[in-house]
Amino acid sequence: MSCSNLTMWVSSKPSLSDTSSLSFRSFISPFQLPSQSSAPNPSRSSSATQIHCGLRELRERIDSVKNTQKITEAMKLVAAAKVRRAQEAVVNGRPFSESLVEVLYNINEQLQTEDIDVPLTKVRPVKKVALVVVTGDRGLCGGFNNNIIKKAESRIAELKELGLDYTVISVGKKGNTYFLRRPYIPVDRFLEGTSLPTAKEAQAIADDVFSLFVSEEVDKVELLYTKFVSLVKSDPVIHTLLPLSPRGEICDINGVCVDAAEDEFFRLTTKEGKLTVERDVVRTETADFSPILQFEQDPVQILDALLPLYLNSQILRALQESLASELAARMSAMSNATDNAVELRRTLSIVYNRERQAKITGEILEIVAGANALV
Amino acid sequence: MTLNLCVLTPNRIVWDSEVKEIILSTNSGQIGVLPNHAPIATAVDIGILRIRLNDQWLTMALMGGFARIGNNEITILVNDAEKGSDIDPQEAQQALEIAEANLRKAEGKRQTIEANLALRRARTRVEAINAIS
Known part of the structure; x- marks a missing residue:
């Protein structure tokens, strides 16, 4: 009704300008808004979505967007x-992993001459590969979980093509639900993370991986996690966990071997069957340890004590990095969402105000029309 | 000559300061370390670590790992370490009882090994408290 009134008044607008009394002038100038807005409205629809709804719905939408x-x-x-x-957790764990690597480096040098056989470094022809897939526990973090799962899927496809058997160890709720929905992917174990990764969780994964590898059920263990590069960048990577071996050696059997060699701080590998530590970026000065270091026990026993620690700290670091990436992803996703919400709210309020104005104007026009009819 | 002790776990630095003497339980028995000890590397068993500061003895429960001694610098890398004073006696005692019960219930080799390990951890924690009092 107000609309018909409006068109009537718009068409008769020239006649209004001289007949209207002063008291109405202030109301009339806003009344011109609808006629003006009708022109820019179509142009606006191309940039933002057109919003068609009543005043009450608009108000509700604004409220919900606000929430x-x-x-x-x-x-x-x-x-x-x-x-x-x-980040603090990563920093706190750094002294441990650094001195661990330092110790390994030192001991390895001392053990060069001795012929030792450590189960964790044994390179066997690869028949079955275990993939440890580290995902987050919660969503709303952009493509974080999707990226790592896609990476896992592509790795699985690669392994299938090579005719290799595989099994998955899924860490994190999101990965668990994904693999549960796909029963054709063999999953060895589902693990769930907690808010902050601790040594205990890493231990649980390490134990599982260790027993799988030592019992020769699998011949290679790969860790798929999201590497934390910076607050705005994180990459899903594949890191060969076991056997602790030189790069390139397993590739011969495996075809493709994506080691997380990219800007890794330290990597423990073996050269000619001996343990070595690669330091890619920082070389912390290896405190000159007395060359006459004695071994209290057999070197094998000492390595047996050290390697699980190393494995553990590697897994813990992967968990920590994954968590940091997840949080960073969530942060940027939520920041984008907030920006979008602000934008949406702005457009909605503009539409709301315009509609409200149109309604008021319509009512005034009705009154004026009524008054005019009486005169 | 001063002796510096550094106890590291994957999560944090538990101890990093000067000590007078330590007694460490290794895989091949307890060893005492005084300043100017010969450089050695040893695997550390699940057990208690005693630390002497002047005339005061402190205990710490270590959950297995590795130690390196040399240059009057002791670095102990362990999976987990707890200071005796930080352990809740009641909780530790309960954990010990649970571990004992689990061992009695354990069936099969793997379970027995796991239960045994848990029991040793629990016992170490209780020992770490009792050594203080």
Whole structure:
């Protein structure tokens, strides 16, 4: 009804300009808005979506967008705080892994001459590969979980092509649900992470991997996780966990071997069947240890004590990096969501205000029309 | 000559300061380390570590790992370490009882090994508390 009134008044607008009284002038100038907006409206529809709904619906939508914005903003802040904690955990773990690598390096040098056989370094022809897939526990973090799962899928396809058997050890709720829905992918074990990865969780994974490898059920263990590069960048990577072997050696049997050689701090490998440590980036000065280091026990026993520690710390680091990447991904996803919500809210309020104005104007026009009819 | 002790776990640095003497339980029995000890490398068993600061003895429960001694610098790398004073006695005692019960219930080789390990961990924690009092 107001609409018909409006068109009537718009068409008779020239006549209005002289007949209208002063008191109405202030209301009339806003009334011109609808006629103006009708022109820019179609052009706007190309940039933003056209919104068709009543005033009440608009108000509800604005409220809901406002709530969503609050939630996403809170999630972003929480993720930011957690990223800091995750980073702290990585920093706290650094002295351990650094001195561990240093010790391994030293001991390895001493053991060069002795002929030792350590189960974890045994390179066998690969028949079956275990993939440890580290995902997050929760969604709303952009493509984080998807990326790592896609990486796992492509790796599985590669292994299939090579005619190799495989099994998956899934860590994290998202990965668990994904693999549960696909029963044709053999999964050895489902593990769930907690808010902050601890040595205990890493131990659980390490134990599993260790027993699989030592019992010769699998001949190679690969760790798929998301490497934390920076707050805005993280890469899903594949890291060969076992056997601790030189790069390239397993490739002969396996075809493709994607070692996480890219900017890895330290990597323990073996050269000619002996343990070596590769230091790719930083070479912490190896404190000159007395060359006459005695071994309290058999070298084999000492390596037996050391290698599980090494395995453990590698897994723990992967978990920590994965968590840090997840949080960073969530942070940026939520920051984008907040931006979008702000934008949406702005457009919605503009539409709402315009509609409201149109309604008021329509009512005034009705009154004026009524008054005019009486005169 | 001062002796420096550094106990590291994957999560954190548990101890990093000067000590007078330590007694460490290794795979081949307990060893005492005083300043100017010969450089050795040893595997560390699940057991307690005693630390002497001046005239005071502290204990710590170590959950297996590795130690390197040399240059008056002791580095102990372990899966987990807890200071005796940080362990809740009641909780530790309960854990010990649970571990004992589990061992009695254990069937098969693997379970027995696991239960035994758990029991040793629990016992070490209880020992670490009792050594103080």
